[in-house]
Amino acid sequence: MSETAPDPAKRHGRRPTPQFLGISLAYFMVLLDTTVLAVAEPSIMASLHTDVIGVGWATTIYTMALASALVFGGSSADRLGAYGVFMAGVAGFGVASLGCAFAPTLSVLLVFRALLGLFAAAIIPSSLSLIAGLYPDPGRRGNAISAWAALSGAAMAAGPVLGGWLITVADWRAVFVINAPMALIIVALCRTSITSTRHTRAISWLPHLGLAATLATATLAITEAGQRSWIPAAVFGLLAGGFAYGTAMVDRTSPAPLVAVALRGNRPVWTAFGWGAAVNYALTTVIFSLPLLLHTSAVAAGATLLPMTLLVALNPLLTGRIVAAYGPLRPIRMGFIAFPIGLCLVAVATAVQHQPLVLAAGLLLCGLGVSWTLPALVGFAVDHAAAEATGSVGGILNATRQVGATMAAALAGAVLTQHHSNTIAALPFLIAAAVCALGLLTATTQRVARPTTPSVVATSTTER
Incomplete structure (x- = not known):
């Protein structure tokens, strides 16, 4: 059964630009929230009188809620209709963001951060369903999804810089206040109902x-x-x-299992899920730890991360070409080579202070590691999954990536709250390097097969 409101874009034969912009802005808002918080950590600690463990929970409780609810959000969109789930998610995200902004204590902030994760889990899968409804033609739909996914790189690059500026103008609360007007704009752009298919599906x-x-x-x-x-x-x-x-x-x-029957026992697909968790583990380690260790302003911390975040935004287009020419394993291996080296350089720059060139080189390699690996492993997972399970692949992959992010913030917070020397402060980066080295080891055991047709490659590198 389909939602009854007609799609005016189909009726009048016009391109549904406002609605697509609204859907894309919602995705940008969700992903921006995951990176903009990084440079706000010192400000939150001072304002709410908490420590590294406290701001660590502000990160992990969001990723825990998101990881736990992503598959459920997709099931709800299928059963209840993507448009209603999407609009509820956007409205809830805006309200919960205001709750974060005006939280008087850390406990209240954690409650609203958990709600943000739940509402984000409603927005992401329903967004894809709405794009499919807006663009029934496969060619136009593919272009639209690529543009939608590419915004994740923009959010990654913009988050630390925008966050630094907002904190300088106001304080950490401003990084949450900004979500409320964005949510209102999204609701206005998507005020006309978008057709989507409902399925009788158990939850x-x-x-x-x-x-x-x-x-x-x-x-x-x-x-x-x-x-x-x-x-x-x-x-x-x-x-x-x-x-x-x-x-x-x-x-x-x-x-209604989390793991589709067709995916159980599929070793290559689960290997890809592990790669996704490893990359997000390493990425979160850098984004969470560096702003706490730099001892500088929020603006400077955001600018320091640019060598990594800009590559994450721009390099996936090249990764798509590499996958099309050589298959997904080559860029996966390239990424798992670049990432551990970059993390070790970041660790050196942390242990031996005043090494800006070493830190920049390390962050550049980390950016290459993310932007080579994540887009390619999506294609690898889809290539090895049965056709009826490709939707589940996307949901589980995003969930396992959030598991990696959760564990990274928890471990980095635990280490940094106890560190008494620069050498100990470098430990989270070395642990992340070891995790990526394990990813390289498993990637070398996979067989290289040059595809006869280009693999499915997602341009998104931070998709939640």
Whole structure:
């Protein structure tokens, strides 16, 4: 059954520019929120009288909620209609952003950050469904999706710079206030209903709740270990393992599983999911840790990250050409070579201060690592998945990437809150380098197969 309101773009034969701009701006808003917060961390610590662990939770609670609800958001869009889910997500995101902006304490901020993650999980999958409704022609739809996804790179590049400027003009609360007028603009642009198909599809709560519990207890275990509270860390670690096992068992018998049956036991696809988690782990380590270690203004911190963020925005177009010519494994391996080297250089620049050229070189290599690897691994996963499971691939890939981001912020926060020397401060980058080196090791065991047709490559490198 389709939503009854007609699509005026189809009726009048005009290009639905305002609606597409609204959908794209919503995606930009969601992704901007994940990067703009990085340079606000010192300001939040001073304003709310918290520490590195506190701002770490401000990051991880968002990614936990997003990871837990992404697949559920896609199922809800299919069942209830993408337009309604999208508009509810945008309105909720704007209201929750104001809640973050006016939060008087860290606890209140964490509540609204969790709500932001849930509303973001409603926006992202429904956006794709709405674009499909706006562009029934496959060629135009492909171009529209590429343009929509490319905004993730723009959000990555703009976030730290815009955040630094907003904090200088006002304070950290401004990085959340800006979402409210953007949400109003999106609602105005998309005020005319967009046709989308509804499916009679079961929705199961238990697997999603189990995933949320697993991530929360795992994050608590890492946090407690970082504070050397070993008994609570062990308890939370055991709970996380139990929740993970229970979630897997429930998911196998669920009428609406997180993992499609066609993907179970598909080793190449799950390898790609692991690569996605590894890259997001390393990327989040850099974005979360550097602003806390630079001891400079928010504007300067944002400018420092530009060598990485600009490459993330611009280089995926070249990655698409490499994939088309040589297949996805070559840029994946290139990325997993560049990323560990870049992270080691960032670690050196952190341990031996006043090394701006070393830091810039490291961030450039990190940018190459992200922009070579993430677009290509999407194509690799889709190439190895059954046709009926390609939609699930996108949802699970984004969820596993958020798992990587959650673990990175938790571990980096635990290390940095205890560091007493520059050498210890460099440890999160070295751990991330080891994670990427493991990704390279697994990539070298995969067979290279030059595609007869170009692989499906997403231009998005930060898609949530």
